[in-house]
Amino acid sequence: MLNLLLSRLATAIPSIVGVVVVTFMLTRLLPGDPAAYFAGLAASPQAIAEIRTKLGLDKSLPEQFVAYVGDLLQGNLGNSLSTGQPVVTEIATRLPASAELTLFALIVAVGIAIPLGVLAAVKQGTWVDHLCRIVTTAGVSLPVFFTGLLLAYVFYYLLQWAPAPTGRLDIFLSPPPDITGFYLIDSLLSGNLETFWSALRQLALPAISMAIFSLAPLARMTRGSMLAVLGSDFIRTARASGLSPRTVVFTYAFRNAVLPVITTLGMVFSFLLGANVLVETVFAWPGIGLYAVNALITSDYAPVQGFVLTMAVLYVTLNLTIDFVYGLVDPRVRLES
Amino acid sequence: MTAIPALAVEDLSVEFRTRSGVVKVLEHVGFSVDKGETVALVGESGSGKSVTAFAVMGILDAAGKVTSGRAMFGGSDLLALSERDLAEQRGRELSMIFQNPRTALNPIRRVGRQIADVLVRHGGATRNDAPQAAIAMLKKVRIPDPERRAEAYPFELSGGMCQRIMIAIALACRPALLIADEPTTGLDVTTQAVIMDLIGELAGESGMATIFITHDLALAAEYCDRIVVMHAGHIVEAAPGRALFDHARHPYSAKLLAATPGETVSLEALASIPGGLPDLRRPDLPPCRYSGRCERRTEACDQPLPQRIVGDHHVVACWNPL
Numbered sequence A: 001m002l003n004l005l006l007s008r009l010a011t012a013i014p015s016i017v018g019v020v021v022v023t024f025m026l027t028r029l030l031p032g033d034p035a036a037y038f039a040g041l042a043a044s045p046q047a048i049a050e051i052r053t054k055l056g057l058d059k060s061l062p063e064q065f066v067a068y069v070g071d072l073l074q075g076n077l078g079n080s081l082s083t084g085q086p087v088v089t090e091i092a093t094r095l096p097a098s099a100e101l102t103l104f105a106l107i108v109a110v111g112i113a114i115p116l117g118v119l120a121a122v123k124q125g126t127w128v129d130h131l132c133r134i135v136t137t138a139g140v141s142l143p144v145f146f147t148g149l150l151l152a153y154v155f156y157y158l159l160q161w162a163p164a165p166t167g168r169l170d171i172f173l174s175p176p177p178d179i180t181g182f183y184l185i186d187s188l189l190s191g192n193l194e195t196f197w198s199a200l201r202q203l204a205l206p207a208i209s210m211a212i213f214s215l216a217p218l219a220r221m222t223r224g225s226m227l228a229v230l231g232s233d234f235i236r237t238a239r240a241s242g243l244s245p246r247t248v249v250f251t252y253a254f255r256n257a258v259l260p261v262i263t264t265l266g267m268v269f270s271f272l273l274g275a276n277v278l279v280e281t282v283f284a285w286p287g288i289g290l291y292a293v294n295a296l297i298t299s300d301y302a303p304v305q306g307f308v309l310t311m312a313v314l315y316v317t318l319n320l321t322i323d324f325v326y327g328l329v330d331p332r333v334r335l336e337s
Numbered sequence B: 001m002t003a004i005p006a007l008a009v010e011d012l013s014v015e016f017r018t019r020s021g022v023v024k025v026l027e028h029v030g031f032s033v034d035k036g037e038t039v040a041l042v043g044e045s046g047s048g049k050s051v052t053a054f055a056v057m058g059i060l061d062a063a064g065k066v067t068s069g070r071a072m073f074g075g076s077d078l079l080a081l082s083e084r085d086l087a088e089q090r091g092r093e094l095s096m097i098f099q100n101p102r103t104a105l106n107p108i109r110r111v112g113r114q115i116a117d118v119l120v121r122h123g124g125a126t127r128n129d130a131p132q133a134a135i136a137m138l139k140k141v142r143i144p145d146p147e148r149r150a151e152a153y154p155f156e157l158s159g160g161m162c163q164r165i166m167i168a169i170a171l172a173c174r175p176a177l178l179i180a181d182e183p184t185t186g187l188d189v190t191t192q193a194v195i196m197d198l199i200g201e202l203a204g205e206s207g208m209a210t211i212f213i214t215h216d217l218a219l220a221a222e223y224c225d226r227i228v229v230m231h232a233g234h235i236v237e238a239a240p241g242r243a244l245f246d247h248a249r250h251p252y253s254a255k256l257l258a259a260t261p262g263e264t265v266s267l268e269a270l271a272s273i274p275g276g277l278p279d280l281r282r283p284d285l286p287p288c289r290y291s292g293r294c295e296r297r298t299e300a301c302d303q304p305l306p307q308r309i310v311g312d313h314h315v316v317a318c319w320n321p322l
């Protein structure tokens, strides 16, 4: 198992190196002159040149790259031009917002998709099955930013059930003490139910937008996988042995059927990492997606690089976790490596 | 000798709903197995042997439906029992083992656990002593080093070992009837014999009735008291093994035997019978489903088939038996 993870980690190294090179090149090729932007509109050409020197932008690309990698190795992602703060700190403070949103969305999606898929397969052809088909079809055809805008329009603008899409908390409330960085958990830990309720209300719409988006592939895969497993020989053996329907469906069928669902979950998670950017923009959610968008608009290299690198690391970690969980469930993977 | 039937199947008909219409897979199937007796169900592939077994066990696919018949077992009709009551009997009173032991076992559950599951379900052991009871079962099916093998997953074991595990699962609760559906197909010849001997021995020990499904007449003759011949969802002949080999009365049985070089009948030999199975979706199926392949066919054959008793325990469904 450990070997398996180490070998997967080794195969991830080239991708990380690739990402480092690509982020470097990409940000240099993007339109806009950060020195000019940083110096301001009224700056003289000399002032701009000075700033360019200070930022190291006057050096040749290879020199800039070496400096960049050197900084990276020391855990230095540079400073944001617009705020002057270290990118590492800014990303670290914003990551929990994105993580809370993504994980919450994923939990909601899994909590609905898996029971729905299992029921649809067990009760094939009944209304649950039809519901599952509707959900999976609808979820695939709606892009996530559209769902987000639609939800905000209906539940905030028309019905006024949801709070204004302006971040993680009601503006009159102060954030809970920073324990995990997740407002839902921190507010509960500090026993502040009002904050909890507000955080939940703010989280609801963006999380549901993302959950709807993840629901379809998860439910579809669960249903398909359950159907395939329920029709397999060993399920017939289990039934022929008189095992109770619960044991047959859960202990025998579901545990086997969950394997491809785990893989899909990994894919959905990585889609969600990307979808974050859109959803955070729609709901003014102060996560790393919104941070990256703002930086991109102002040609602020360092945060964009920092964002892409963070995503790459998250992506690799995610895949390792998926491999690990897969190995836990499937002895064939665990023992044959 | 007083024979007490363990299972008596009467007038069993099964249909499958398919895309291309209703298929009458079984029609008026009837046979019985006495306590301690071993009966072979033989016929070429697709003749309905497995469907017969699944119908009796109540594990037909959702598309399959029993349209008539009874299966009397221990005083009750298995076909009339609720799924709940039938599930109580399955694995405890009547068990089944399958072809392809490797896929018939749960790939991600330790084999010891799979045996224990059945024991716990039917009260053969408590949760605490189920692991020990499972190991005892492994010992009984002569698996070497049973303590260690109980911890194995099916993919770590050979086909023969997996079939022994299947037997252990099926016999864990000492059932009164075992249905073995081609238990040795796909195993090498030596393992085949070992598995057959094992089943025979364990059945003999407990006076269990056994239905042995096979397309191998030689195996059937070697291990079974009686042979029931199936063709296209009909039972065409039932006879004691010796009687069938001495004088098969149904043209199909005769062809099967003629295709038998000495004592070894193979799948290929069965396939050498002229023509194929009729298309069971046809609405105008003749009463005798063998008539399309039969050399003895006469006008009488268009009448509903008779059940002719032609000897001791010897019945044939044919108008012009040999």
Ligand SMILES: Nc1ncnc2c1ncn2[C@@H]1O[C@H](COP(=O)(O)OP(=O)(O)O)[C@@H](O)[C@H]1O
Pocket: B016, B017, B018, B023, B025, B043, B044, B045, B046, B047, B048, B049, B050, B051, B052, B061, B063, B064, B280
């Ligand atoms: N699920 C099913 N749907 C439709 N037809 C089926 C199904 N299962 C079996 N059959 C049909 O029933 C017939 C008998 O099958 P089976 O009992 O498996 O044959 P055997 O075990 O004798 O080889 C075959 O013609 C097969 O096509």
Ligand code: SF4
Pocket: B251, B252, B288, B289, B290, B291, B292, B294, B295, B296, B297, B298, B301, B317, B318, B319, B320, B321
């Ligand atoms: S009933 Fe007629 S057609 Fe059918 S097997 Fe007998 S002789 Fe042949």
Ligand SMILES: [Mg+2]
Pocket: B049, B050, B051, B181, B182
């Ligand atoms: Mg079969």
